[in-house]
Amino acid sequence: xxxxxxQDGFMRALKCRECGREYxxxxxxxxxxxxxxxxxxxxxxxxxxxxxxxxxxxxxxTMWRYAxxxxxxxxxxxGFQVGxxxxxxxxxxxxxxxxxxxxxxxxxxxxxTLSFKDRVVSVxxxxxxxxxxxxxxxxxxxxxxxxxxxNAAAAGLKAxxxxxxxxxxxxxxxxxxxxxxxxxxxxxxxxxxxxCAEIAGKSGWAFVNVNMRPYYAEGSKSMGFEIVEQxxxxxxxxxxxxxxxxxLLTKIHKSYQELVKLDLVTETxxxxxxxxxxxxxxxxxxxxxxxxFFKPVKPDxxxxxxxxxxxxxxxxxxxxxxxxxxxxxxVTDDEIREGIKLLAETEGIFAETxxxxxxxxxxxxxxxxxxxxxxxxVLCITGNGLKTLDAVAGHAGQTxxxxxxxxxxxxxxxxxxxxxxx
Amino acid sequence: xxxxxxxxTPLRKLxxxxxxxxxxxxxxxxxxxxxxxxxxxIRDRLLDEKGDVRRFVNVYVNEEDIRFLQNKxxxxxxxxxxxxxxxxxxx
Numbered sequence: 001x002x003x004x005x006x007q008d009g010f011m012r013a014l015k016c017r018e019c020g021r022e023y024x025x026x027x028x029x030x031x032x033x034x035x036x037x038x039x040x041x042x043x044x045x046x047x048x049x050x051x052x053x054x055x056x057x058x059x060x061x062t063m064w065r066y067a068x069x070x071x072x073x074x075x076x077x078x079g080f081q082v083g084x085x086x087x088x089x090x091x092x093x094x095x096x097x098x099x100x101x102x103x104x105x106x107x108x109x110x111x112x113t114l115s116f117k118d119r120v121v122s123v124x125x126x127x128x129x130x131x132x133x134x135x136x137x138x139x140x141x142x143x144x145x146x147x148x149x150x151n152a153a154a155a156g157l158k159a160x161x162x163x164x165x166x167x168x169x170x171x172x173x174x175x176x177x178x179x180x181x182x183x184x185x186x187x188x189x190x191x192x193x194x195x196c197a198e199i200a201g202k203s204g205w206a207f208v209n210v211n212m213r214p215y216y217a218e219g220s221k222s223m224g225f226e227i228v229e230q231x232x233x234x235x236x237x238x239x240x241x242x243x244x245x246x247x248l249l250t251k252i253h254k255s256y257q258e259l260v261k262l263d264l265v266t267e268t269x270x271x272x273x274x275x276x277x278x279x280x281x282x283x284x285x286x287x288x289x290x291x292x293f294f295k296p297v298k299p300d301x302x303x304x305x306x307x308x309x310x311x312x313x314x315x316x317x318x319x320x321x322x323x324x325x326x327x328x329x330x331v332t333d334d335e336i337r338e339g340i341k342l343l344a345e346t347e348g349i350f351a352e353t354x355x356x357x358x359x360x361x362x363x364x365x366x367x368x369x370x371x372x373x374x375x376x377x378v379l380c381i382t383g384n385g386l387k388t389l390d391a392v393a394g395h396a397g398q399t400x401x402x403x404x405x406x407x408x409x410x411x412x413x414x415x416x417x418x419x420x421x422x
Numbered sequence: 423x424x425x426x427x428x429x430x431t432p433l434r435k436l437x438x439x440x441x442x443x444x445x446x447x448x449x450x451x452x453x454x455x456x457x458x459x460x461x462x463x464i465r466d467r468l469l470d471e472k473g474d475v476r477r478f479v480n481v482y483v484n485e486e487d488i489r490f491l492q493n494k495x496x497x498x499x500x501x502x503x504x505x506x507x508x509x510x511x512x513x
Contacts, residue, residue, distance in 0.1 A: 018478070030508040032432045033467060035478040037509070194482060197507045201431045202441070293477060296489050310487065312509040315477060 009073040010047045014038040014214050017316070025073075027131050027206060029213040037312070038214045040071040048262045053233065056264075063119055063222035069258055070222065071215045072126045078155045079122025081111045083222050087230035087378070092346040093359075099366050101376035103236070104343070105227050107383065108351055113150045113174070114384035115143040115352075116223060116248070121151050121208060123219035128206035134158060135205040139196035141189050141244065141305045142171030143352075143383050148208060149180035160205065162192050167304060170387045188299060190310045217313075220248045224255025227378055228265055235259070235270045238377035240362045242354045243274045243283050243328075244306040246317030252380070253320045273371070274321055274328035275361035277301035277353075281330040283314045287321055288328065294318065302333045302391045303353040305383060327370040331360035337395050339363070340385060350385035358382075425453060427504045436461045445504075450481060451494040453504060468506065480507045 013022040018036025029038050047068035059065035063083025064076050086106045094102035107116040121144065128136055137160040138148045145161035152159035159180040163172070164187060175182050185192045200210040208216045228235055235256045241249045253272050259265045276284045279301030282294040294314040299307035311317070321328060331339065339359035344350050351359070358379050365371045385392070400416070402408040413419060424444040429437050437443055437460075445456030458465040470476050474494075481488045482505040488496045498504060 028432075030430075030432045030478075032435065035432065035467070035476055035508045037478065190487070191485065194480070194485070194505065194507055197430070198428065198505065296487060298490075310480065310509070 007073060009071075010042050010068045011071050011073065012041045012043050015041040027128070027133070027211040029211050040214050040218055042069060042071075044258075044261055051262055051264070053264060056229065063122070063219070063226070066222055066225045069218075069225070069255075069262075070123055071218045072123060073130050076122060076126045077129050078125035078151050079112075079118060082118045082122045083110065084226055085110050087227060088347060088349070090347050090379075093343060096342060096346055097363050097366050098373050099371065099377060100374050103227075103231070103376075103378045104347060104349060105223060105378055105380045106349055107223065108349060108355065108381055108385065112154075113143070113146040114387065115147065116220065116380075116382040117143045117147040118151065119222050120144075120216045120219035121147040124206070124208035124212045124216035125151050125155055125157065127215040128157070128208070128212055129155065131206070133206035135160065135203075136208060137161065137196070137200075137203070137205045138208045139163075139189070139192045139210070141307060142167050142174075142387065143305055144209065145180070145182070146171060146174040146387070149175040149178035149182075152180065153178040162196050162199075164189050164192055164304075164307075168388050168390045170389055174387060189308050190296070190299075193308075193310075217247050217251060220251035221255035221258065223248070223380060224252040225259065227252075227380075228256065228259055231378075233265050235265055235268050236378040237268070237270060237375055238371045239270065239272045239380065240275055240358055240365065240371075240377060241272055241380045242303075242306055242358045242361075242382060243276050243311065243314075243317055244308045244354075245311045246274070246283055246313035246315075248380070248382070249274050250313055250316045250320050253324065269324075271324045271326040272320065273326045273361070273365055274317060275358045276328070276330040277303040277306055277336060277357050278330040278332045279303070280307045280309060282309060283311055283317050284328040284330045286314070287318055292318060292322075301336075301353075302388075303336055303357050304388070305352060305354045306357060327365055329361045329364045331357055331364070335360040337392055340392055341396065343381070344385070349381065351381045352383040352385050352388040353391045354383050355381040355385070424500060425498045425502045425504055427453065427457065428506065430506050430508060432508065433464060433467060433506070436464050436467070445498075447498055447500045447502070449494065450483065450488055450496045450498060450504070453498050454494075478509045480509060481505070482507065 016031035016036040051068040061084040088104040200207040280299035286294040296310040336356035339356035
């Protein structure tokens, strides 16, 4: 389908984001000199030749239609069906939030594990296989664990997933069912992360978000590529993205820039706004007070998938928002639940807590005029509500129970006439 | 007695591939000086031009991030364990 020609596909090297030193395309993520994160550098000139709109549009409707800008050397071997999730025009939600035009990028139905993490994992595992790994692993707040477990099972790789002990039951079962080794850590995510960094140093495994991070993180760009194509090759003026490590926000920003670089879309001004939970808001707190660096926090929020108190890409997320003049905000647990319900009731999309964060923050940004009411915005909804049922249990209305009798039904409707008006 | 420092992979070239080394008790700042005395060049990897811990370096004493303690002034006692860890991605 795509002529990768050279041994490393369209990748050129790994490059330190801080000092620019280059490294071979191995399973390594940190610059030896300043600990700066390594990022994949591409041969854009060569990519530009084969990645035209016509070529992309002729390819299967998955994230791999943008293969030139995804960091694997050959054809993907894990997650062929991932991506190209619906971009839904959300007129009813737009009306409720008071904005002219609104779109939902709906990764609640991403394949196979119902979150945007399938994008990063299929890249990381395809690359891990290219590099010869047999065991894959991750530190996770839940969605990543589910995706690593499922995609590893399908690819015949052994998986170890490390999670905080207090995750939602649904997310735990959603990893166990695939036969992965699930290690539950008595601590919060930042402690899981620290432990995994130490295990990665001695295990010889492909930790997707540790030593495979430069490849893994690039997978998020596919969400931005798809948004632009699905809007008819147009960069949205406003995009709202939830932030845990802050990586997704920086990669959406990068995806828009890369499409401009490859002449696939006209350069127009854009903003990518960040959303966090008030109970874990190191990035938004820094952004709102104009700081370049965040202060780590100890998370306490129902949005467990975003509960990272020491966000690895927080610095770059802040820089991205500064560059584009974007805003950010955070919402309380009650506002998160309201956001989930609002999206469900207006658009029929059931998002997990992170989606409630994005909707809640979008509401605030529109109300304050940071996203103008006469403008257009895309909300990135990254995970499925069926995974975080605990968060909304007891907050989503109640069932009415009757016997299977028409008389009882008539009596119920008489007693509660408002049901018919709902 | 002394404190134990776990050395992350990117720094092991400087420590002749040792993954743990020992430094005298004191503060984190003094522990980094102790590392520098044994492995010249390691201080520059950990500290920026102003002498602050680099923004992508996380340092822990007995599993607690020093930014929740007293940063470079955090006390390190005999038998304590220091971890030096690069920032890693989300999940």
